[in-house]
Amino acid sequence: MDEVAGAIADPIRREILLMLRDEALSAGQIADRFAISRPAVSRHLRVLREAGLARDEADGRRRVYTLVTAPLTELTDWLGQLTRPSGWQHRFDALETEVYRTRRERRIDRHDHEETA
Structure with missing residues (x-):
């Protein structure tokens, strides 16, 4: 490399x-x-x-x-490690997904509750 x-x-x-x-x-x-x-x-x-x-x-x-592009593969893979999100970024992304899912579920629950009332 x-x-x-x-x-x-x-x-x-x-x-x-x-x-x-x-x-x-x-x-x-x-x-x-x-x-x-x-x-x-x-x-x-x-x-x-x-x-x-x-x-x-x-x-x-x-x-x-x-x-010949084959020798670039190892370098490309290594460079990809630099541009991938860090471990913390993955956790923040998962948290963001969970927050949006919880908000959506609360809206659906409120909407269902209003229809039955």
Whole structure:
């Protein structure tokens, strides 16, 4: 998970991942979209490969990169823990539900009582 988090920490690598989400691209096509040197793009692609987020295949003389999302699962699960309600939030939600249910039952009881009176 740390390697994946480190790989996506860089804005250029995040942009590359977004580009690969839509289509497989050669290293040259990726490099053409940035105002940085080709060796710099190559280093970013290496980091993504080593983190397991990109796969490359030879296509003649060029390397074609594709996105691999499986390594993001562990990171996504961990991030989900941060956004889930805390234990106290669950208790407050349950209390709120109970308060609304009790109010609704009291209204129904009052309404039934008025009809029989």
